[in-house]
Amino acid sequence: MRYLSGIATIGLAGERCTGCGLCAEVCPHAVFELRNGKASIADRDACMECGACVSNCAFGALSVDKGVGCAAAIINGMITGGEPSCDCSGGDKKGSCC
Amino acid sequence: MTELKFINRPGEQGGPEASTGCGCSPSFISVGSKPAGVCCPSPTVATGTGKAPAWIKGTIMTEAGAVPEISVNLTAEDFIGHARCRISAYRNSYTVPPGLYTAGSPDANSEVFVSANYKLSFDALRSSLKGINAWVLVLDTKGINVWCAAGKGTFSTEELVGRISSTQLPAVVRHRRVIVPQLGAPGISAHKVRQKSGFQVKYGPVRAADIPAYVAAGYKASREMREVKFPLIDRLILTPMEIRPALGYFLWYAAAVLLIFGLQPTGILFRDALTGGMPFLIFGLLSVFSGAFLTPLLLPAIPSSSFAVKGWIMGMLTLYPVERYSSLSVAGSPLLLVCVYLFFPVASSFIALQFTGSTTFTGMTGVRKELRLALPISISAAIISTALLTIHKLLQWGII
Numbered sequence: 407m408r409y410l411s412g413i414a415t416i417g418l419a420g421e422r423c424t425g426c427g428l429c430a431e432v433c434p435h436a437v438f439e440l441r442n443g444k445a446s447i448a449d450r451d452a453c454m455e456c457g458a459c460v461s462n463c464a465f466g467a468l469s470v471d472k473g474v475g476c477a478a479a480i481i482n483g484m485i486t487g488g489e490p491s492c493d494c495s496g497g498d499k500k501g502s503c504c
Numbered sequence: 505m506t507e508l509k510f511i512n513r514p515g516e517q518g519g520p521e522a523s524t525g526c527g528c529s530p531s532f533i534s535v536g537s538k539p540a541g542v543c544c545p546s547p548t549v550a551t552g553t554g555k556a557p558a559w560i561k562g563t564i565m566t567e568a569g570a571v572p573e574i575s576v577n578l579t580a581e582d583f584i585g586h587a588r589c590r591i592s593a594y595r596n597s598y599t600v601p602p603g604l605y606t607a608g609s610p611d612a613n614s615e616v617f618v619s620a621n622y623k624l625s626f627d628a629l630r631s632s633l634k635g636i637n638a639w640v641l642v643l644d645t646k647g648i649n650v651w652c653a654a655g656k657g658t659f660s661t662e663e664l665v666g667r668i669s670s671t672q673l674p675a676v677v678r679h680r681r682v683i684v685p686q687l688g689a690p691g692i693s694a695h696k697v698r699q700k701s702g703f704q705v706k707y708g709p710v711r712a713a714d715i716p717a718y719v720a721a722g723y724k725a726s727r728e729m730r731e732v733k734f735p736l737i738d739r740l741i742l743t744p745m746e747i748r749p750a751l752g753y754f755l756w757y758a759a760a761v762l763l764i765f766g767l768q769p770t771g772i773l774f775r776d777a778l779t780g781g782m783p784f785l786i787f788g789l790l791s792v793f794s795g796a797f798l799t800p801l802l803l804p805a806i807p808s809s810s811f812a813v814k815g816w817i818m819g820m821l822t823l824y825p826v827e828r829y830s831s832l833s834v835a836g837s838p839l840l841l842v843c844v845y846l847f848f849p850v851a852s853s854f855i856a857l858q859f860t861g862s863t864t865f866t867g868m869t870g871v872r873k874e875l876r877l878a879l880p881i882s883i884s885a886a887i888i889s890t891a892l893l894t895i896h897k898l899l900q901w902g903i904i
Contacts, residue, residue: 408809409865410870413869413870456654457690461691461693
């Protein structure tokens with residue numbers, strides 16, 4: 407299953423990559439491949455911008471505009487003027503999303 | 505002093521926040537004399553009067569005190585709870601107390617599996633630990649599943665590090681490893697966990713059901729275990745919670761339709777409301793059906809990668825045969841005809857867009873892009889349809 411192509415904001419600074427492979431391990435959509443001892447983005451359009459690779463890269467080689475791919479959350483953010491947010495993210499308030 | 509107390513019964517309001525502050529053991533393990541400043545010194549396990557949940561088998565003593573042992577077999581009660589989570593807001597309070605548990609008879613060398621305190625997530629883990637002796641470390645994710653909690657920041661490095669410390673895990677196990685579900689990775693920085701706690705994060709498989717195979721392979725996840733899929737059955741399970749909120753809006757819509765069609769110069773006529781409004785009510789239900797059920801179900805088979813377009817296509821495919829070939833046809837009025845074909849497929853499209861929040865593969869940038877186009881179109885369609893309907897009514901009344 408594929409979402410819109412050519413829009414994922416994932417970025418890889420190859421010179422910082424040490425080839426540890428953790429990004430490929432945590433990615434739920436097999437976006438990365440290890441080539442010649444370094445990570446490379448093999449399938450950019452499969453990226454859902456969850457941010458797992460970014461938070462687990464100890465070398466700061468990865469970047470993404472991380473966020474929830476959820477229409478309700480984004481509309482919520484548009485209305486409140488803040489970041490996309492589900493009700494359930496805020497402190498003690500428990501919403502019913504996901 | 506040794507009364508067994510279980511504060512957070514699954515399904516009751518209050519949630520994990522209500523647990524006693526200590527965090528060493530789940531709160532139904534009572535804590536004996538508690539010197540100030542020392543967290544959970546050799547808790548005394550109660551045999552007392554309180555009720556522990558059915559999935560607690562007993563307790564075992566560890567270096568850090570008593571730890572409850574969980575059953576790895578799900579009961580009918582568990583399955584009923586799971587079903588309720590899939591159809592109602594019951595899931596918002598379906599929690600287990602955070603803390604350390606055991607599955608089987610682990611020792612100081614056994615692995616530690618980390619989970620969320622949403623009982624559905626916790627149950628997926630414990631039922632996958634049959635025949636495995638392990639520790640289970642439940643984080644306080646405010647009752648949210650692992651993946652969503654990781655995205656929202658409650659399944660986090662800070663929470664994991666804090667929970668390792670508050671449960672005295674370093675005293676319980678000799679090694680320094682925790683197995684975190686792979687979908688917890690967006691909330692965790694493995695290198696920071698190591699810096700702050702000394703524990704190495706190993707990422708387990710995406711699905712708890714793969715844990716036996718993961719363990720058998722020497723704690724290695726295959727590429728297959730690392731990928732998230734979204735099969736028909738997973739999509740089907742999610743549809744009730746798409747349909748419910750959509751039907752909530754439908755009730756408001758239905759009230760408005762009955763009012764508009766019932767409104768006559770002489771007052772509100774109930775008969776006119778029903779006969780005139782019936783096609784709009786049925787078409788509205790069709791939009792809910794196509795947007796909240798058919799689109800999620802047939803997702804990969806529907807052309808286009810855009811959810812808005814998929815929803816529109818399904819809305820059109822369900823509307824057309826009914827409008828064209830049933831007694832609900834509005835072909836007698838060109839105004840209503842335009843209104844119907846303008847509004848209902850777009851309504852289905854808007855409802856289908858909501859499913860992006862439940863899928864496993866949509867990203868924020870993409871959904872934002874879709875919304876920038878779909879929202880103005882949806883709002884315009886709604887306004888134009890309402891205008892057309894108003895003109896229809898005015899013509900009917902002979903005002904214009």
